[in-house]
Amino acid sequence: MRIEAMGLRTVWLGTLALWGLLVWALGLGGLGERVAPLPDDPSMLQRLPGLPAASTQRLGDFSQYGEIAARPVFAEDRRPHPFFLSADSGQSAAPNVRLTGVLLTDGFKMATLTTEQGESLRLQEGGAAVQGWRLLSLAPRQATVSGSGGTQTLELKVFDGKGGQPPTVLGQAGRAAAGQGQMPPPASAPNGQSNATAPRPPTQSAPNPVPNQAPTPSAPAPSSPAPSSEQLQAIRERIEARRRQLQQQRQNNPSGQNP
Structure with a gap:
């Protein structure tokens, strides 16, 4: 059985080898080199469409296009409207952004822009x-940006004192505290008095706390x-007059004599 199987395999391999040698021999003999194109068949040709003869006058007289001027295509109501042509002044439109901040460091550069919407x-x-x-x-007071309107150079404006928010207004309590912080010195006694020391204000004892007493709202200080x-x-x-009076009293009354 094994010998028969080996013989059948050998037959198939030999057949494939013979077919390969045959194809190789035909290729060396010029297989596929003698294919020639067929002659042209007039019945298969298609005629090209004919072109109309070129006219000598491409555009007509201007009077032929009067309806176009009377009913303009790009007008909504199809009625003619006057229009004016103005010469370009050479000045570009104002940018819709403003340069409001510049940050420059050795390795970082950033600019802050503010739009019209804030x-x-x-x-x-x-x-x-x-x-x-x-x-x-980016420069210290200048930035070059590109946007929808093209490339623009923006300058960092200096505050001219116009606009901005007003200063904070102090309330009644703040003004009262400021007024108490600038209390004037006490007035001196009249010239007829000889007291050198001012009387001390009487000390007031702290009131005893009352239990279960609701706190009363403090009235605003005037x-x-x-x-x-x-x-x-x-x-x-x-004050200067009082000092001079005291000096005169010390000179008139020496320290060793009683007044």
Whole structure:
């Protein structure tokens, strides 16, 4: 059985080898090189469409196109409207963004832009575009950006004192505290008095706390106006006069004698 199986396998391999040698011999003999194209068949040719003869006049007279001017195509009501042509002044339209901030370091450059809607955009040089705006170059007070309107150079404006928010207005309590912080010095006694020391204010004892007493709302402190320069000058003159009076009393009454 084994010998028969080996013989059948050998027959198949020999057959394949003979077919391979035959195809190789035919290829060397010029198999496939003698294929020649067929001659042209006139019945299979198709005629090209004929072109109309070229006219000598391509455009007609201007009067033939009067209906186009009377009924313009690009007008909504198909009626002619007057239009005016204005010469270009050479000035580009104002940019719709403003340069409001510049940040420059050794390795970081960023500009802050503000749109007409008040939105703040932060652009980094060499970074991705933000809402269609890209930062090209940055200087201490100048930035070059590219956007929908093309390349623009924006200047960092200096505040001219116009606009902005007004200063914060102090309330009644704040003005009262400011007035109490600038209390004028006590007025000096009249010239007829010889007391050198001012009387001490009586000490007040703290009131005893009352249990279960609801806190009463404190009334706002009345606003006291600050003393004017004339009042301060008058107070200084009184103090100087009082000092001179005390010096004269010490000179008239030596330390070893009783008054």
